Structure formats: structure tokens, C-alpha cells
Amino acid sequence: MKAVVTGGAGFIGSHIVEELIKIGFQVHVIDNFSTGKQGYIHPLAIPYEMDICSNKAKEIILKIKPDYLFHLAAQADVVRSTLNPMEDANINIMGTINLLEACKEASVKKFIFSSTSAVYGNITKNPISEEDPTLPLSYYGLSKLSAENYIKRYNHIFGLPYTILRYGNVYGPRQTAKGEGGVIAVFLDKIRNNEKLKIHGDGKQTRDYIYVKDVADANIAAIKNGDNNTFQICTGTSTSIMDLISILSEEHNDDLYYFHSSERIGDIKHSSISNRKAKKHLIWSPSYDIKQGIHETYNFSVNH
Numbered sequence: 001m002k003a004v005v006t007g008g009a010g011f012i013g014s015h016i017v018e019e020l021i022k023i024g025f026q027v028h029v030i031d032n033f034s035t036g037k038q039g040y041i042h043p044l045a046i047p048y049e050m051d052i053c054s055n056k057a058k059e060i061i062l063k064i065k066p067d068y069l070f071h072l073a074a075q076a077d078v079v080r081s082t083l084n085p086m087e088d089a090n091i092n093i094m095g096t097i098n099l100l101e102a103c104k105e106a107s108v109k110k111f112i113f114s115s116t117s118a119v120y121g122n123i124t125k126n127p128i129s130e131e132d133p134t135l136p137l138s139y140y141g142l143s144k145l146s147a148e149n150y151i152k153r154y155n156h157i158f159g160l161p162y163t164i165l166r167y168g169n170v171y172g173p174r175q176t177a178k179g180e181g182g183v184i185a186v187f188l189d190k191i192r193n194n195e196k197l198k199i200h201g202d203g204k205q206t207r208d209y210i211y212v213k214d215v216a217d218a219n220i221a222a223i224k225n226g227d228n229n230t231f232q233i234c235t236g237t238s239t240s241i242m243d244l245i246s247i248l249s250e251e252h253n254d255d256l257y258y259f260h261s262s263e264r265i266g267d268i269k270h271s272s273i274s275n276r277k278a279k280k281h282l283i284w285s286p287s288y289d290i291k292q293g294i295h296e297t298y299n300f301s302v303n304h
């Protein structure tokens with residue numbers, strides 16, 4: 001079996017590449033290394049340095065004729081999307097359309113898309129389910145939602161099968177302190193440099209933190225299950241910033257120093273998302289709880 005992973009040199013994509021190789025896939029990686037690193041790509045994967053918006057990317061997909069395409073390459077920085085909405089839309093919407101065109105022509109068995117719970121915006125429902133309304137706050141959330149809709153249209157019009165995976169806040173080895181939801185990476189960076197941790201507001205705000213290996217497993221599950229459907233990939237439990245600090249200080253075996261700064265404007269106080277649908281139809285459930293995930297991430301962080 002052959003797979004193309006766009007963004008396979010990035011944080012989440014590189015873990016998916018590893019899992020695909022473990023189960024015997026021939027893996028091709030399309031990445032422009034804007035945030036990804038060559039060194040993150042598994043040595044058995046075949047890399048192509050190119051932009052997903054380019055003709056070259058389309059041509060290489062037509063040449064490879066992959067069975068599955070995992071689409072992760074994205075402009076994944078919320079702040080950057082606000083500063084440069086054209087760039088964000090070009091990569092996240094036009095880039096996705098370019099890949100969909102290639103997959104349609106190459107008769108790919110399935111288009112597996114990495115999306116985000118940022119598509120919901122400031123919804124107060126607890127917990128959020130896949131059927132809830134989407135009203136993204138950021139251009140990033142908007143461009144990912146548009147990409148989702150193009151994927152659904154390609155299925156409707158041309159029969160291209162898909163699975164859309166909307167992640168909670170992903171964390172784990174190789175995450176940089178930038179981009180989406182990287183608070184654990186930011187804290188680990190500060191801990192490594194002996195700096196104080198900065199907490200916005202009272203630190204009681206909660207999020208669903210999902211370990212990157214569980215996210216990679218969800219992508220593997222999508223090879224066989226969850227056709228033409230959308231799933232939230234999360235733990236179904238919420239963790240506050242203060243909880244994170246207490247788990248990190250246990251790992252660190254020492255007190256951590258922190259200070260409170262003003263709340264961030266537009267920050268959602270509590271976010272709780274359900275994984276019931278993924279458990280039932282994707283036949284996937286997370287294996288890591290927050291303590292186990294932070295344990296592995298902390299060990300990676302101190303050794304790199």
C-alpha cells in the first residue's frame with residue numbers, strides 16, 4: 001500500500017509517517033519545510049520538497065498514485081492567520097483544492113484530513129459534538145472549515161471518499177512552542193531554560209489535550225473506518241492550566257515558578273469536546289491520559 005503524507009516533516013505528520021511505515025506502507029512525504037524539519041522524517045519515507053499549492057505537488061501525486069492521502073500541511077498558526085489571511089487561505093484552501101484535484105484524478109481510495117476544533121469558535125455547549133454549529137473566530141478556523149467543505153463537495157460530486165478528523169489541543173514530542181494550542185510545548189521550553197511560566201488570567205481555563213500518538217492512531221483507524229464522516233479526536237476530558245502546571249512540576253521533581261498576566265482577549269474559558277462518535281464509528285479511543293502523555297513529552301524535551 002502507498003500513502004502520501006503532506007506535512008509529514010511536521011509535528012503530527014511525522015508521527016503518522018512512523019505509524020504507516022510500521023504497518024508496512026510505502027510512504028511519500030510532501031513538505032516545503034516551512035515549519036517542518038527534514039530530520040523528523042522517518043529514513044524509510046521518500047521526501048519531496050515542494051509546496052502543496054504547486055503543480056509539482058499535483059504531478060507527483062499523479063505519478064505515485066497513492067492508495068491514501070493524509071493531508072496535514074497547513075498554515076497552522078492562529079495569530080499568523082490574522083496577520084496574513086491571504087497566505088492562510090492560499091495554503092489551507094487553495095492548497096487543499098490542488099490536492100483534491102490530484103486525488104480525484106489519481107483515484108485515491110481516501111482523503112484523510114487533519115482539521116481542528118477551532119471550527120466551532122466560541123460555542124458554550126458542553127460537551128461539543130460534531131453536529132454542533134460551526135462559527136470560527138479566526139481566519140485559520142475559517143480556512144480549515146472551508147477546506148472541510150471542499151472535501152465534502154469532492155465526495156458529493158466526484159465520489160472521492162474522505163474522513164475528516166477535528167483535533168483538540170495536540171501535544172507531544174517534536175511540537176514547537178509556536179502554532180496551534182502549544183501551551184505544553186511553551187511551558188516545557190520555559191522549564192528547559194529555567195524561566196518562569198506565564199499564565200494568562202487565573203489559569204482555571206480548560207482545554208482537551210490529546211497526545212500526538214493517539215492522533216496518529218486515529219489517522220491509521222481512518223484507513224479502514226469512518227468513511228465520509230467527521231470525527232472529533234480528543235480525550236473527552238478537560239484539563240486546566242493549573243492542573244498542567246501541577247503535573248509538570250511532579251515530572252520535574254521540583255516546584256515550578258510562574259506568574260499571572262492579563263487574560264487574553266477572546267480566549268475561550270472552558271472547552272469540552274466529546275469523542276463518543278469517534279469511539280463508535282472510527283473504532284478508535286485514546287490510550288494516553290494527560291499524565292502519561294506529559295511524562296513522554298517531558299522526557300523527550302529534556303533529552304533534545
Ligand SMILES: NC(=O)c1ccc[n+]([C@@H]2O[C@H](COP(=O)([O-])OP(=O)(O)OC[C@H]3O[C@@H](n4cnc5c(N)ncnc54)[C@H](O)[C@@H]3O)[C@@H](O)[C@H]2O)c1
Nearest residue numbers: 007009010011012031032033034035036051052073074170
Ligand atoms: N497541533 C495542534 O494542536 C493541531 C490541532 C488541530 C489541528 N491541527 C492540524 O494538524 C496539522 C498538522 O499540524 P502540526 O501541529 O503538526 O503543525 P506543523 O507546523 O508542525 O506541521 C505542518 C507541516 O506542513 C508543512 N507545510 C506548511 N505549509 C506547507 C505548504 N504550503 N506546502 C507543503 N508543506 C507545508 C510544514 O513545513 C510542516 O512540516 C495541520 O493541518 C493543523 O491545522 C493541529
